[in-house]
Amino acid sequence: MGLLSQGSPLSWEETRRHADHVRRHGILQFLHIYHAVKDRQKDVLKWGDEVEYMLVSFDHENKKVQLILNGEDVLETLQEKGERTNPNHPTLWRPEYGSYMIEGTPGQPYGGTMSEFNTVEDNMRKRRQEATSVLEENQALCTITSFPRLGCPGFTLPVYKPNPVEGGASKSLFFPDEAINKHPRFSTLTRNIRHRRGEKVVINVPIFKDKNTASPFIETFPEDDEAARASKPDHIYMDAMGFGMGNCCLQVTFQACSISEASYLYDQLATICPIVMALSAASPFYRGYVSDIDCRWGVISASVDDRTREERGLEPLKNNNYRISKSRYDSIDSYLSKCGEKYNDIDLTIDKGVYEQLVQNGIDHLLAQHVAHLFIRDPLTLFKEKIDLDDANESDHFENIQSTNWQTMRFKPPPPHSDIGWRVEFRPMEVQLTDFENSAYVVFVVLLTRVILSYKLDFLIPLSKVDENMKVAQKRDAVLQGMFYFRKDICKGGNTVVDGCGKAPAGGADLSSEEYALMSIDTIINGKEGVFPGLIPILNSYLENMEVDVDTRCSIMNYLKLIKKRASGELMTVARWMREFIANHPDYKQDSVITDEMNYNLILKCNQIANELCECPELLGSGSAFRKVRYSGSKTDSSS
Incomplete structure (x- = not known):
C-alpha cells in the first residue's frame, strides 16, 4: 500500500499548503537517487510476489459470513512470531487498506535460477498456514x-454502522470508518481524497440484467x-475509497540489471497488463449485487479519484493548474524506453x-516526462514530523507522490543507499482462490519477463490501444468475448528462435495499423496459425532450451496448462465460476441480488477450494491442484 510513515497526519488544508514543498523536495530526492545509481549495471534478477488476503468469520448457524476487523491484531501476532523473532523468516506480513485485510510476501526475494519457480507455491502455502494458525474457530x-x-x-x-455525517473519514452511506485500517495513513488518505475532490468519490458499476432484475434498476x-x-x-452506486482499496490483488515486482532494462520491461509488460487482467478476472459482485463487469480495476480507479471538477473538465480552470484525463489509479500514460517513444x-x-529541471540535470526526455507527469498530482498525506527531510539521504517526499500514482505498471528507483536495484512492478492481476492459481499467474508473468529479455521481444503498440484494451478487459467474460489489440510481429528483425515470428518491417518502418490486429485472448496466449505464435508456445520454446530439473519443469507445465485452459475457455475464470455458483443457488431469484445466505455458501465454498478440502474441476481441472500433499488449514469445516 505504499509509503507507511509514522507520525501526526496533517489535514488536507495543511497538506495543501505544503504541496509545493513536497514536490520540490521530491524532485531533489529523485535526482540524488538517479545520479547515485544511474550507471549501475549487472544487478541480478530478483523478484517477489505480494498476495492480499481477507479475514472472514463464518456463522454456520445463521448462514452468514462477515469480514473480521482485527487485521491489525493478526498482523502484530504474525510479525512478532515471524520476522521480529527471525530476520530470515520465510514470510513477511504488512498492513493493507481494510482492517479486515493483510498482505503477505516471501521473506526474501526469489533469484534468477529456474528452480526458484518450484518454491513459489510452497511459500504461498506457508503464508496461508501461518496466518490461519493464529485465527480463531x-x-x-x-x-x-x-x-x-x-x-x-x-x-x-463487530457490526458497525456507516457514519455519513461530517467528521467521518469517508462519509459513506455504506462503508463504516471502522473497516479502514487504523494506521493514520489510510483514514487520512480517505479523508483527504474527499476534501481535495470537493465531494465524495463516485463509483457506478453497471448491474447485470438478469431475467427478474428491475428495469430500469434504480x-x-x-x-x-x-x-x-x-x-x-442501471448501476450499482458506491461512495467510498474502501470499495476499491478494500479489494485484494496479486502483484509481482522485478529487479532489472540496469535502468535501461527496467525501462524496457516496464514498456513491454504494460501491453500485457490488460491481457493478464482479463485472464485473472475474479470480481463480479459489488455491494450485494451481480454486476456486469468481471474486474475491479475501474472500481478502484474511481474510489481514489481526487480530481476536482475543474481537473475533470466540468468547470473552467480557476483554482487548479491542469485538466487531468485520468484518476491517479489507472493505466500508464507514457512508455519509458527509446523503442517505445514513437508509440506515445x-x-x-x-x-x-x-520536466525542465530534470532535463537540465541530465535525465533523458522519456523518464523526465514520466516523472513530470506523476508530479502534477498533489501529495495526499503528510506527517508533521516528515516535512523537513535530508534530500540526499531520504526519499519520503518522492515516494509520497510516486506511491499514490497507482498505475498498471510502476517504475521504481532504488531506495537511497540501498543494494536494491531498479525495479518494475506489475500491478493489474486479480487475486485467485488458491495458492496453485496465484503461483501460476506469478510464474507466467515472471517467465514472460525472461523470454522478453532473452529473445528481445517487442509487444509495443500505440499506448491509446493499450487503454482501449484496459476497458475491454474489465467487461463480463472478456477472456472469451473480448477482442484485444496486439502486435502481430513481436520479434525484432525476425528472431528465428521463436517459431511463428514474422519478419520486422523493412527499413525499421514505424508500426502501422497493419502490424497490430484485434485478437482474442485465446489467440494471444495459445496462438493461431498464420495470425500469432502465442505466448505459451513461446514460453515452451524457451523452456526447451533451458536446463530445468524434472520437478520444476513439472510444476511450470502445470501452471502454464492452467493459463492455457483459462485462455481457451476450457477452464473458467474465477469471475465466471462465481457467477455460475450464484446463478445456480437455490435461493437466487434471477434478480441480481446476493443474499447473506448465498454469500455465506459462496465464500464457504471458496475457502474449501482454497484449502483443498474439495475439488473444483471447472476452475482447476481434474485433480490438478491435488498433485502435492493436501493441506487442511481451515478452521471452518462445516457440513453445510
Missing part, C-alpha cells in the same frame, strides 16, 4: 478479490442529495517546470 483467511456484500448492512464483525437515496445526484440508473500517442499532462 470458524475464521478463515481468504484470497478473494472482492467481498460480494461489502457495504451491505452488517458485513463487518436505487433511491432520499436523505442524501449527493448520492441522489451521483447514482446512475496519449496527450501527456506534465509539470513543465519539473
